[in-house]
Amino acid sequence: MSPRSATVRRDTRETQIAVEINLDGNGDSRFDTGIPFLDHMMEQIARHGLIDLVVEAKGDVHIDHHHTVEDIGITLGQAFDKALGDKRGIVRYGHAYVPLDEALSRVVLDCSGRPGLEWFVEFPRARIADFDVDLFREFFQGFVNHAKVTLHVDALRGRNAHHIAETIFKAFGRALRMSSTLDPRVGDAMPSTKGVL
Numbered sequence: 001m002s003p004r005s006a007t008v009r010r011d012t013r014e015t016q017i018a019v020e021i022n023l024d025g026n027g028d029s030r031f032d033t034g035i036p037f038l039d040h041m042m043e044q045i046a047r048h049g050l051i052d053l054v055v056e057a058k059g060d061v062h063i064d065h066h067h068t069v070e071d072i073g074i075t076l077g078q079a080f081d082k083a084l085g086d087k088r089g090i091v092r093y094g095h096a097y098v099p100l101d102e103a104l105s106r107v108v109l110d111c112s113g114r115p116g117l118e119w120f121v122e123f124p125r126a127r128i129a130d131f132d133v134d135l136f137r138e139f140f141q142g143f144v145n146h147a148k149v150t151l152h153v154d155a156l157r158g159r160n161a162h163h164i165a166e167t168i169f170k171a172f173g174r175a176l177r178m179s180s181t182l183d184p185r186v187g188d189a190m191p192s193t194k195g196v197l
Helices: 036-049 066-083 134-147 161-180
Strands: 005-011 016-023 029-032 053-059 093-100 105-109 116-120 150-157
Touching: 005 066, 016 066, 016 093, 029 036, 036 053, 036 161, 053 066, 066 134, 066 161, 093 161, 105 161, 116 134, 134 150, 134 161, 150 161
Parallel strands: 029 053, 116 150
Antiparallel strands: 005 016, 016 053, 093 105, 105 150
């Protein structure tokens, strides 16, 4: 397994989450969260980010999906941060524009050490199947808080809620891939004039 891999568990009264991540993978993935649409979206992260990703979750989905979605975002963020290590030699910044038919989204990411989410997304409906679209923001907020990254997400256009969500997750995967790539020209230098991230 790649040295840039990590396994993280999060156990609370509401959820039990386990995440395995390999930043130098092939896009292989396995998900068992009890939330099929979220599994479908996380598959986009793995496939388009070339990140091997396993997520297993048990949560209080009989109440709603909120705690499980948020805690998966938190645990994924912790795993990404752990796998990234000291960030020496990485590109640091990543961005992607991804279309799907009429939808187009842009995701820009900085492995800055400073958590921040700028979320400019409007969905034309409140639910996709039984998934509450408000929870996408909770997922990404949990991720940035614990991955310690700055993330800008802009849904630039789109009429179909499924298409909008899918472009966001595909672009996020590609931005993760770009930002975490090791740049041979940088060597083991820290990609910051401060000397630390």
